[in-house]
Each structure stands twice: as structure tokens, then as C-alpha cells.
Amino acid sequence: MGDGICRDGGMRGNMFEKADIVIVGGGPAGLAAAAAACAEGIEAGRILIIERGGELGGILNQCIHNGFGLHTFKEELTGPEYAARYIGQVEEMGIPCLIDSIVADIRADADGKKRMTVMNRTEGLFEIEAGAVILAMGCRERPRGALNIPGYRPAGIYSAGTAQHYVNIEGRMPGKEVVILGSGDIGLIMARRMTLEGAKVKLVAELMPYSGGLKRNIVQCLDDYGIPLKLSHTVVDIDGKERVRGVTVAKVDENRRPVPGTEEYISCDTLLLSCGLIPENELSAGMGVDLNPATSGPIVNESMETNITGVFACGNVLHVHDLVDYVSEEAANAGRHAAAYIQSGAEGKAGKVRGDATGTDRIGSVEKGTIPREIKVKAANGIRYTVPSRIRLIHMQEEQLIRFRVKDIYKDVCLTVYFNDTVVMQLHKKIMAPGEMEQIKLKKRKLEEFEGLNEITLCIEKR
Amino acid sequence: MSEKKGVNGERTELTCIRCPIGCMLTVTSYPGGEVHVEGNTCARGEEYGRKELTNPTRIVTTIVKVRNGKRPVVSVKTKGDIPKGKIEDCMKLLKGIEVEAPVRLGDVVLADVGGTGVDVTATKSVERKN
Numbered sequence: 082m083g084d085g086i087c088r089d090g091g092m093r094g095n096m097f098e099k100a101d102i103v104i105v106g107g108g109p110a111g112l113a114a115a116a117a118a119c120a121e122g123i124e125a126g127r128i129l130i131i132e133r134g135g136e137l138g139g140i141l142n143q144c145i146h147n148g149f150g151l152h153t154f155k156e157e158l159t160g161p162e163y164a165a166r167y168i169g170q171v172e173e174m175g176i177p178c179l180i181d182s183i184v185a186d187i188r189a190d191a192d193g194k195k196r197m198t199v200m201n202r203t204e205g206l207f208e209i210e211a212g213a214v215i216l217a218m219g220c221r222e223r224p225r226g227a228l229n230i231p232g233y234r235p236a237g238i239y240s241a242g243t244a245q246h247y248v249n250i251e252g253r254m255p256g257k258e259v260v261i262l263g264s265g266d267i268g269l270i271m272a273r274r275m276t277l278e279g280a281k282v283k284l285v286a287e288l289m290p291y292s293g294g295l296k297r298n299i300v301q302c303l304d305d306y307g308i309p310l311k312l313s314h315t316v317v318d319i320d321g322k323e324r325v326r327g328v329t330v331a332k333v334d335e336n337r338r339p340v341p342g343t344e345e346y347i348s349c350d351t352l353l354l355s356c357g358l359i360p361e362n363e364l365s366a367g368m369g370v371d372l373n374p375a376t377s378g379p380i381v382n383e384s385m386e387t388n389i390t391g392v393f394a395c396g397n398v399l400h401v402h403d404l405v406d407y408v409s410e411e412a413a414n415a416g417r418h419a420a421a422y423i424q425s426g427a428e429g430k431a432g433k434v435r436g437d438a439t440g441t442d443r444i445g446s447v448e449k450g451t452i453p454r455e456i457k458v459k460a461a462n463g464i465r466y467t468v469p470s471r472i473r474l475i476h477m478q479e480e481q482l483i484r485f486r487v488k489d490i491y492k493d494v495c496l497t498v499y500f501n502d503t504v505v506m507q508l509h510k511k512i513m514a515p516g517e518m519e520q521i522k523l524k525k526r527k528l529e530e531f532e533g534l535n536e537i538t539l540c541i542e543k544r
Numbered sequence: 545m546s547e548k549k550g551v552n553g554e555r556t557e558l559t560c561i562r563c564p565i566g567c568m569l570t571v572t573s574y575p576g577g578e579v580h581v582e583g584n585t586c587a588r589g590e591e592y593g594r595k596e597l598t599n600p601t602r603i604v605t606t607i608v609k610v611r612n613g614k615r616p617v618v619s620v621k622t623k624g625d626i627p628k629g630k631i632e633d634c635m636k637l638l639k640g641i642e643v644e645a646p647v648r649l650g651d652v653v654l655a656d657v658g659g660t661g662v663d664v665t666a667t668k669s670v671e672r673k674n
Contacts, residue, residue: 146605147605148563157603162649165669252617296559297560297564297566301561404564
């Protein structure tokens with residue numbers, strides 16, 4: 082990190098008591114949001130990134146594999162290289178960062194200001210006041226406790242990301258003979274990584290009848306190394322008291338219940354869990370941000386703004402992404418909107434809560450008491466969720482991306498978009514899978530032209 | 545990978561790994577050595593399909609030990625793809641070396657790995673321990 086960046090400490094001069102925009106999290110989302118807010122005209126010194134870890138870049142630092150940045154930089158980078166591009170931008174702009182610092186609590190006060198309690202080793206506990214907050218805390222892995230696997234609690238059970246940290250950051254191997262439960266991307270990447278480092282990866286078991294990871298990772302991480310993938314299989318028992326000695330794997334039926342008689346014992350000293358990621362929203366929930374049960378992330382509008390005015394969300398805290406390029410793009414969008422919010426002077430006029438979870442505007446905000454018309458974006462048949470979930474026409478850009486995931490594997494179907502009850506878009510899709518985030522673009526002009534538009538619905542229909 | 549005989553050439557179905565989109569490719573190789581790629585949505589995909597049938601290559605990413613660094617290891621990559629058959633050699637060579645901190649992103653940590661003509665470079669900077 083260069084000299085322009087303040088580490089923890091530096092609080093003595095009260096330089097961070099107030100900021101226009103505080104960004105919680107210095108990973109790819111936080112970095113891109115900060116850079117975009119600054120590029121939009123917010124003075125660098127009035128922006129602050131608060132990062133829990135000891136360095137910027139977040140999870141990218143341990144994702145040493147390649148495949149990042151093709152959309153953004155038109156070249157294939159590794160995680161650390163991708164992070165370095167954004168860290169470089171933030172440093173060049175001179176945006177201050179507090180590292181090794183934890184935001185314990187955020188409060189949205191009636192005066193429109195957001196006040197947060199922050200702590201670190203040098204300053205202890207202190208308060209920072211912000212005009213706008215961008216939530217960019219990322220996500221965490223689903224732990225063993227959430228998976229209901231019986232057995233003792235021996236050493237040798239790790240989440241895939243923890244193992245990735247050991248191998249790639251600490252340079253240590255968690256074990257020699259490995260079974261991986263869950264075929265999410267991190268699990269697949271770790272199957273290859275452990276193999277390259279000399280471990281024997283005996284099996285990847287996936288509960289669902291399809292993989293949760295990207296197709297390319299099945300090819301280059303499993304097929305390349307002859308690692309078997311068993312779909313509709315799960316771990317039903319873990320053997321070993323001090324250290325894992327083996328696991329019992331069984332086939333599951335369509336209700337995901339183990340089928341008696343299909344059990345198979347596999348000896349191993351390590352079990353990696355790659356069973357999904359959960360947005361980390363304790364801070365958001367604590368301040369009253371409405372969450373979407375489908376994503377476990379905030380419900381946002383076209384500006385990536387939550388139900389609390391001046392509180393924005395982006396990246397994996399909003400919904401779990403497959404591609405960091407899309408995180409950066411979404412975060413830059415949030416950063417620009419946060420900048421516009423500050424520049425409009427809206428914070429002083431804003432009420433605390435703008436709308437409720439259903440998307441109706443009760444209190445009104447930036448438009449001097451007028452209620453901006455909101456169009457609801459609804460996920461229907463086959464669509465699990467959409468981001469955003471509502472669009473205010475007056476704040477909409479010329480084009481608005483709607484990102485979504487489907488509930489199941491669909492082959493040869495139509496992705497249909499309705500404006501109220503009218504079909505306006507039909508896209509033929511050869512295959513859609515829950516493991517791959519999808520997106521469509523809506524044109525502002527089309528929305529404006531449609532009289533009385535109050536609901537946009539995305540759904541999957543038969544061809 | 546599934547293979548079936550086409551009318552003229554031999555058809556192979558592949559998933560492109562050059563970017564996360566993962567296009568489904570159909571690669572047809574004709575008796576004369578000519579190769580035709582379908583299903584790709586960019587030039588990289590065509591190159592991948594062609595190479596995967598003739599000379600499959602991969603980029604290798606791993607870590608290398610660092611001496612006197614603030615961190616024990618630094619992440620590295622082969623600057624370009626190397627033949628699939630060379631991956632194991634490449635890993636062995638990289639396990640055997642140690643680099644002295646500071647390391648800068650882009651520094652060559654091992655030149656011409658295993659005679660592939662491809663350099664291995666650092667993908668992160670590691671400061672020297674104070």
C-alpha cells in the first residue's frame with residue numbers, strides 16, 4: 082500500500098470524525114464504489130473506506146487463480162492483480178482508508194446523518210458521522226453448523242474459503258486426502274488447488290442434481306484432474322474423534338433425503354465445505370435495512386439504495402455474485418448514486434425511512450416532499466429474485482441492468498418480461514441454471530412510453 | 545467431453561474455459577487437419593476450441609515461498625498458457641524455489657519454466673519484513 086493511505090491511527094487529528102460517504106468494507110465492492118464516488122466529484126478526503134482486515138482487496142487476495150477482469154479490463158487477471166488495479170485507483174485519488182477497523186453499529190438518525198461506532202486497536206471505540214453509507218461487507222461461507230451433518234467435531238473440517246486462506250495466504254496445507262462437500266466455485270477451485278499442491282481429492286459431492294459452480298470450473302478444476310463429481314449426493318456421517326478419518330457419502334432422493342443402502346465410506350483426513358455463501362448483513366439489519374429473504378441482502382432500488390435514504394449496498398452483501406467484474410460495475414453504480422445523493426443535498430431533507438419492503442413510498446425523499454413514482458420489479462415463475470426490486474423513473478439511467486437468478490435448471494425456455502400484464506420482451510434461453518447469474522437491460526424510454534406502468538415482472542415460460 | 549462422428553469430420557463438444565460465460569463449443573476436426581469451431585461468442589473461444597483439440601494449454605497459478613517477507617508466500621502465475629502436460633513439472637519447480645522480499649507485482653520469479661518459454665511472475669507485492 083502506498084503512502085497516501087491512512088492506516089489505523091491517524092484519528093488523532095479528528096480527520097475521520099465526519100465524512101460525506103463512508104464505505105463499509107475494502108474489498109472489490111468497496112474499492113469500486115469509493116473510486117466511482119470520487120470520480121463523480123466527491124472530494125477524496127470526504128470519502129472513507131473502513132476495512133476489517135489488515136489490507137485492502139478483500140477475498141480477492143486469496144483468490145490467486147486467473148479468470149478475473151475479462152469484462153472490466155479485457156484481460157485475464159488473478160484475484161490479487163484485479164484487486165491491485167482498484168487499490169491503485171483509490172491510492173492515486175488519495176481516498177483515506179481505515180484498516181484493521183471494525184464497524185460495530187450504524188444508526189440512521191432523524192437528521193439524515195448516519196452515525197457509526199467503529200473500533201480498532203489504536204483508537205479503541207469511536208464514532209464517525211457520514212452523510213451517506215455504502216454497505217460493502219461481502220458475504221461469508223455457510224458453516225458446518227448450518228448443514229446438520231452428524232458426527233463428532235474432529236480437526237480437519239474446513240470451509241473451502243478457510244482452506245483457501247491457509248493454502249494461498251499462509252502457505253500451509255490443511256490435509257492430504259480430501260473430500261469436498263458442495264460444488265460451489267470455491268469448492269471446485271480448491272479441488273484443483275489442493276491437487277496441484279499434492280493432495281488427493283477423492284470426491285466432490287453435491288446435494289443438488291446440478292452444480293452450483295460455473296461450467297468452466299467443472300472443466301478446468303475437476304475434469305482436467307480426473308476428480309469425480311457426484312451430484313445428488315451428500316455427507317451423512319463424519320468418522321474420527323481427534324482428526325477426520327473418513328466420511329460416509331450417500332445418494333439423496335428428490336427431496337434431498339439420503340437413500341438408505343446407498344451409503345459409501347470414503348477414507349480421508351480433510352472435509353471441505355463449499356455449501357453456499359450468505360451476505361453478511363448484521364450491520365444492515367441492525368440499522369433497519371429491509372432484507373430480501375431470497376438473497377439475504379438488502380432490498381434496493383435502481384440506485385442500489387436501501388429503504389433507508391442515503392444507505393446504499395453493493396457487491397456480495399447485496400446478493401452473491403459469480404463474477405467480480407459485475408461486483409465492480411454494480412458497486413461503481415452505487416458509488417455514483419451515493420455521490421449524487423450527497424451533491425443534491427438530500428441528506429438534510431431526508432426522512433429516516435423512505436419506503437417499506439413492498440416498495441411503496443410512504444415518506445418521500447429527495448424531491449422536496451413529492452413522492453417519486455416507483456415501479457416494482459417482480460420475480461415470478463422460476464425467477465428467485467431480482468436486483469434491483471424497484472425503479473424510480475426519475476432516477477433511472479438510460480439503461481438499467483436487472484440481475485437475477487433462476488430457481489432451477491431450465492432448458493429451452495423463454496425468459497419473459499411483462500410491463501403490467503403486457504409481454505414486452507421474450508428471450509429464448511438454451512439453458513439457465515441457479516449457479517449462473519443472469520441479466521437483462523431495460524431502456525428508460527420503454528418504461529416512460531408505457532402508460533400506467535407500475536409493475537415489471539420477470540418469469541420463465543415454456544417456449 | 546463427448547465425441548460423435550459427423551457427416552465429414554469428428555465432432556467434439558467442449559465447454560469453453562476462457563471466460564466465466566462458459567460457451568458450449570462444437571469443434572469439428574476434418575481429416576485434412578482442418579478444425580472448425582462453432583458456438584463460441586468471441587475470438588478467444590475459437591482459439592480455445594482449436595487448441596483444446598490440438599495442444600491443450602492452461603495458465604498455472606500457485607504460490608512461491610518468500611524469504612524475509614511480511615508474508616510467508618507470494619502468489620504467482622505463468623505469464624501465458626503452458627501445455628497441460630507441463631503443469632506437474634511447473635508445480636515441482638515452483639515448490640523448490642524461494643524468492644527474497646521485497647517482491648513487486650509483475651516481477652519474474654522463474655524464467656522459462658520447464659523449457660516452455662513462459663515466465664512465472666508475481667501477482668502480488670510482498671514488502672520486506674522490518
